[in-house]
Amino acid sequence: MKEELDLKTIKDAAHRLLFDMSEEEFLTLQSEFKVTLKQMKVLGEIEGIDEVAPMTFPIETKITYLREDVAEEPLSNEEVLSNVKEKQSGQIKLPKVVL
Amino acid sequence: MSYLDLDILSIHKALLEGKTKPSLLCKEALERVKKDTNNAFELVNEEEALRLALKLDEEEVPFDNVFYGIPYVLKDNYSTKGIKTTASSNILNDFVPLYDASVYKLLKEAKAVMVAKASMDELAMGGTGTTSHIGTTYNPYDPKHERMIGGSSSGSAASVSASIVPFAIGSDTGDSVRKPASYAGLVGFKPTWGLISRYGLFSYAPSLDTVAYFTRGVDDARLLLNLLVKHDLNDATSLDVTLEDDESKDEAKNITLLVFKDLDVNLKDEVTKNVYHNLLCKLKEQGITIKEVTFGHDLLAAIYPTYNVISFAEATSNNANLDGVKFGPRPEGKTYQEVMMNARTEGFSNLIKRRFVIGSYVLYKENQKTLFLRAKKVRRKIVERLNELLADADGFISLAAPSIAPKFFEATDKLSDAYVINDNYLAIANFSGGPSITLPIGLKDKMPFAVNVTAKTFDDLKLLRIAKVIEKTTGMKGLSYPEVNKYE
Numbered sequence: 001m002k003e004e005l006d007l008k009t010i011k012d013a014a015h016r017l018l019f020d021m022s023e024e025e026f027l028t029l030q031s032e033f034k035v036t037l038k039q040m041k042v043l044g045e046i047e048g049i050d051e052v053a054p055m056t057f058p059i060e061t062k063i064t065y066l067r068e069d070v071a072e073e074p075l076s077n078e079e080v081l082s083n084v085k086e087k088q089s090g091q092i093k094l095p096k097v098v099l
Numbered sequence: 100m101s102y103l104d105l106d107i108l109s110i111h112k113a114l115l116e117g118k119t120k121p122s123l124l125c126k127e128a129l130e131r132v133k134k135d136t137n138n139a140f141e142l143v144n145e146e147e148a149l150r151l152a153l154k155l156d157e158e159e160v161p162f163d164n165v166f167y168g169i170p171y172v173l174k175d176n177y178s179t180k181g182i183k184t185t186a187s188s189n190i191l192n193d194f195v196p197l198y199d200a201s202v203y204k205l206l207k208e209a210k211a212v213m214v215a216k217a218s219m220d221e222l223a224m225g226g227t228g229t230t231s232h233i234g235t236t237y238n239p240y241d242p243k244h245e246r247m248i249g250g251s252s253s254g255s256a257a258s259v260s261a262s263i264v265p266f267a268i269g270s271d272t273g274d275s276v277r278k279p280a281s282y283a284g285l286v287g288f289k290p291t292w293g294l295i296s297r298y299g300l301f302s303y304a305p306s307l308d309t310v311a312y313f314t315r316g317v318d319d320a321r322l323l324l325n326l327l328v329k330h331d332l333n334d335a336t337s338l339d340v341t342l343e344d345d346e347s348k349d350e351a352k353n354i355t356l357l358v359f360k361d362l363d364v365n366l367k368d369e370v371t372k373n374v375y376h377n378l379l380c381k382l383k384e385q386g387i388t389i390k391e392v393t394f395g396h397d398l399l400a401a402i403y404p405t406y407n408v409i410s411f412a413e414a415t416s417n418n419a420n421l422d423g424v425k426f427g428p429r430p431e432g433k434t435y436q437e438v439m440m441n442a443r444t445e446g447f448s449n450l451i452k453r454r455f456v457i458g459s460y461v462l463y464k465e466n467q468k469t470l471f472l473r474a475k476k477v478r479r480k481i482v483e484r485l486n487e488l489l490a491d492a493d494g495f496i497s498l499a500a501p502s503i504a505p506k507f508f509e510a511t512d513k514l515s516d517a518y519v520i521n522d523n524y525l526a527i528a529n530f531s532g533g534p535s536i537t538l539p540i541g542l543k544d545k546m547p548f549a550v551n552v553t554a555k556t557f558d559d560l561k562l563l564r565i566a567k568v569i570e571k572t573t574g575m576k577g578l579s580y581p582e583v584n585k586y587e
Contacts, residue, residue, distance in 0.1 A: 005460070010460075013460045014456050016459055017458075018440045019443035025453075028453070032453060039407070039514070040470060043404055043405065043474055043477050044469060044473060045397065046398065046401060046480060049473060049476050049477060049480065050473075055479035055482060056306055057306050057336070058292045058306065058529070058532025075197060082195065083193075083195060084424070084426065084429075085429035092425065094424065
């Protein structure tokens with residue numbers, strides 16, 4: 001595992017999640033990452049870890065609650081759009097994709 | 100003394116005896132909310148709370164509903180229909196939910212009165228109470244505002260310890276209720292994962308997120324458990340379980356608590372350590388067996404990085420819906436991608452972004468095996484070790500935090516065992532899903548400190564029984580800031 005990350009990788013990780021940060025913030029993160037990676041190193045040092053099955057949920061009961069197939073009253077168009085800042089003709093408005 | 104300084108059961112008794120009324124309780128709670136000096140609130144629910152309380156005045160107080168007319172505070176990451184909910188993040192500014200979280204609904208049905216929504220670390224991703232978009236939440240025990248209250252359920256904790264309300268709902272993904280409970284002198288209880296519906300709780304890391312809450316005593320924690328444990332088809336992870344405990348059993352006899360030697364070895368503060376060791380001696384005198392065992396240093400040291408990898412990875416995915424399009428502030432942009440990029444850049448604070456970047460990095464294809472998948476394997480290994488040790492015991496006990504509430508700018512060695520292990524081990528209960536409770540045992544420099552006891556999944560009632568023994572032993576039930584001098 002890497003011990004330090006270059007700024008290019010860190011910026012890429014941020015941009016993949018669709019946000020940006022200032023150069024100063026990226027540098028802070030880079031130095032924080034050094035500590036984080038050291039802390040994470042211990043994960044690979046646990047004996048026989050790769051033989052263990054991953055655990056996702058704490059209580060591994062199979063849960064498949066399916067409700068009866070009965071129609072429910074959906075939210076109205078007005079309600080759905082009540083938190084939308086840019087809307088038009090009952091729809092969310094976004095910048096044009098095809099100009 | 101005000102009735103608001105008491106526990107739920109005592110307030111209920113006063114209501115039954117006609118000594119107070121829901122509207123009087125509500126008005127006083129609202130007044131205290133408005134006078135708050137700890138930056139504990141996102142929103143005051145004045146109009147609705149008063150309307151409900153006045154209506155409750157007109158009805159007879161039911162003897163079998165202890166929540167009738169009791170004011171409380173809800174963390175701002177629970178959906179409340181028609182009431183602004185921001186999770187203390189700018190990206191959710193002005194967001195008004197369209198439905199009620201199940202927890203809020205159950206409290207509404209019980210006629211409890213929500214007087215305010217509490218500030219919190221942004222999107223529940225923080226442990227200091229410093230990252231809310233309205234600024235830092237302060238610890239009522241420290242009027243100089245130098246020491247933190249902890250988080251992420253910072254405002255919920257402050258509102259109970261400042262005697263504004265007798266209970267407050269928080270949420271706990273790593274220790275977000277149990278750690279601030281330690282710093283704020285409260286009972287902080289995280290029940291077994293899946294017992295209380297999370298429908299309407301904004302997800303941070305669903306494999307760890309748990310509804311949890313603050314009270315002034317163990318009895319109140321039990322009352323809330325009775326009310327809130329309900330199978331909910333709206334939450335696919337809600338379990339249909341009936342909790343059991345043999346009530347006829349002597350409170351302290353036949354109880355075995357484990358002490359992890361490799362956890363407690365890092366406790367350096369003499370004052371808190373002595374009080375804790377005295378407590379263990381007193382518990383022994385009462386018939387509780389205290390057994391010292393070794394957990395395994397490497398596994399204990401792995402809890403914190405495992406938590407970081409799993410929770411940050413889950414968070415990146417869960418918060419992908421926050422894009423400024425469907426809700427939240429909508430910035431300008433030439434393309435829809437630019438709109439989203441601007442919304443997220445402006446909407447998230449630096450800490451959240453840094454955590455997201457770590458989450459993004461561990462999910463890179465080339466890192467999935469060595470980081471994300473491995474963390475999930477380590478989680479199993481830790482839980483298996485815990486269950487192995489708890490097979491012959493009823494829980495394990497330690498100080499909930501290695502010190503009293505730290506100062507805001509106190510330097511910490513982030514690679515030391517004291518930090519990596521003792522400051523962050525509480526997440527073990529989120530890994531296992533087991534119930535876990537923090538309760539105060541003493542004061543140092545007028546600041547509270549606490550123990551935590553964690554038990555096996557579904558042993559919630561037994562854990563509360565054990566906590567009750569501890570509470571009786573310490574005599575610290577009902578601790579809140581105005582009462583501090585009483586205990587010195």
